Structures are given as structure tokens and as C-alpha cells.
Amino acid sequence: MRNEIEKLANIIKDSKCLVVMTGAGMDTESNIPDFRSQNGLWYKVDPAKVATVEAMYQNYLLFHEFYSARIKNMENVVPHKGHYVLAELEKKGYLKSIATQNISGLHTRAGSKNVYELHGNIRRIKCNECGTRHTIEDFLDKKNCNKCGKNFLRPEIVLFGEMLPNNIWDRAIRDVENSDVFIIIGTSLQVSPVNQMPYIAKGKTIYINMEKARGYNFDLEIIGKAGEILGELGEILL
Ligand code: APR
Numbered sequence: 001m002r003n004e005i006e007k008l009a010n011i012i013k014d015s016k017c018l019v020v021m022t023g024a025g026m027d028t029e030s031n032i033p034d035f036r037s038q039n040g041l042w043y044k045v046d047p048a049k050v051a052t053v054e055a056m057y058q059n060y061l062l063f064h065e066f067y068s069a070r071i072k073n074m075e076n077v078v079p080h081k082g083h084y085v086l087a088e089l090e091k092k093g094y095l096k097s098i099a100t101q102n103i104s105g106l107h108t109r110a111g112s113k114n115v116y117e118l119h120g121n122i123r124r125i126k127c128n129e130c131g132t133r134h135t136i137e138d139f140l141d142k143k144n145c146n147k148c149g150k151n152f153l154r155p156e157i158v159l160f161g162e163m164l165p166n167n168i169w170d171r172a173i174r175d176v177e178n179s180d181v182f183i184i185i186g187t188s189l190q191v192s193p194v195n196q197m198p199y200i201a202k203g204k205t206i207y208i209n210m211e212k213a214r215g216y217n218f219d220l221e222i223i224g225k226a227g228e229i230l231g232e233l234g235e236i237l238l
Helices: 002-014 053-058 060-073 081-091 136-140 166-178 194-200 226-237
Strands: 018-022 095-100 115-117 120-127 153-157 181-185 204-209 220-223
Touching: 002 181, 002 204, 002 220, 002 226, 018 166, 053 060, 060 120, 060 136, 060 153, 081 095, 081 226, 095 166, 115 166, 120 136, 136 153, 166 194, 181 194, 204 226
Parallel strands: 018 095, 018 181, 095 115, 181 204, 204 220
Antiparallel strands: 120 153
């Protein structure tokens, strides 16, 4: 693994436009479970019952319970070494931007500036009916919307079947297209449209993950824990 990390460090040193994409595997070392690993959320809960707009309308109490628990479980999480290394790579001018599927906000909390939250952020709340912004407390207290009066407050995240926020997606894709090195960290690449990004990248693609992904041909694969691998990378580059 050390050889591969040194190879990655050299690739980064030579790169002119480095872009990173992350998934839930980037946050597991911060005690946020991912979705499709053995201890993943979707092994415990059927996403069709909690993570679609239809599910929200059909059983708002179950939807509310699921996302309240996620909000509370994320209240005391902190970024790990890997998040800080990415923030430092940006500060040192190696890294242009991070496109993340994660709704935790940990990249920004670690100091990264150019972060595209492709699936939204769990700490932002809006009314599903009129779009009015609300506080986390309004959601946790099951308040009705103070503008339209409806009872459909929800986190501003992308539920299954919903479109990604256009402007954020377009800007992220532009960076991926212009990248000469694209690093994919901690994602099973099973969810579209984000899983198309490795095909859109024209430069080198590097995959850092605990498991291999099928159907992709990366220039370099490093199988292991993101925090540990990025930690070592930071020791070499920073
Ligand atoms: N380091 C590296 N890889 C890890 C680590 C770690 N510490 N922990 C887990 N992984 C890997 C797992 O092996 C798995 O391949 O991260 C991957 C996480 O994959 P998923 O659970 O499928 O998460 P993700 O790809 O981000 O899911 C995409 O699906 O459920 C929706 O909206 C949700 O954004 C999410 C999207």
C-alpha cells in the first residue's frame, strides 16, 4: 500500500487540475455509517420506505423518525484526518474542488472551501410544499411550515427519484471534465448520476475504497481505509 500511496503522491505532484469525489465511505471513520456495506443503513431500513418523496407523503412519521435519528446521530461527529488532509491539499493549491455525495458537511467543517454538496446537506431544512427555509429545531419539533401551514418539513437533501441541484451538478461536472487527475474516495459507485463521473473524467482516475468496484477501469486502485490512506498521503505531500 505504501508504494501505491507514493505513486499517488507523485501523480498529484504532477497534476495541474486535481478534483476529488467522495461518498459515504469517506465518513465512516467519523462514525457515520455508510449505506451498502454489511453495517450499512440500507441493510437496516428499506430506502423505499424512508428516502423518497412518496414515502414522506405516505408515512411522514416514519420519514420524520428516520431523519431525526440521522440528524441526532450526526450531532457530535467530527472530521477525521482524511478530511483535514483534503482541506490542506486545497490550501496548498494541489486540489481544485471536492464533489461529495455526503450530506454530513464534514468537508466544509474540516476547512475545505470548494465543496459541491451533490446530495444536499442534512442540517438545512425546508418545507417540501413551498420551499421556505426552517431550522433544525422546527423539523425535530415536527412544526408546521410557518408560511404555508403544511406539515412537510424535510432536510434539504436529494431523495431517491429527485433531481440533483442543477447549478451544483453542472459546476461539479465542469471541474471533472477539466481535471487531469480525478480521485474517487469511499463510494460503491452504485448511484447515478454521480457514478457516471469516472466515465466523464478525461484524465487519470484513481479509486480509494475498502472494496473494489465493478465496471470501471481506474489508472490506480488503493483498497483500504480512506482516513489511513489520506493520512499517509498527507505525510508525504504536506
Ligand atoms: N474507507 C474507504 N472506503 C470505505 C470506508 C472507509 N473507511 N468505509 C466504507 N467504505 C466503502 C464501502 O466498502 C463501500 O464500497 O465505501 C463504500 C460506500 O458505498 P455506499 O454505502 O453505497 O455509499 P455511497 O456510494 O456514498 O452511496 C451513494 O446512495 O444511499 C444513497 O444518497 C445516498 O449518497 C448516497 C448514495
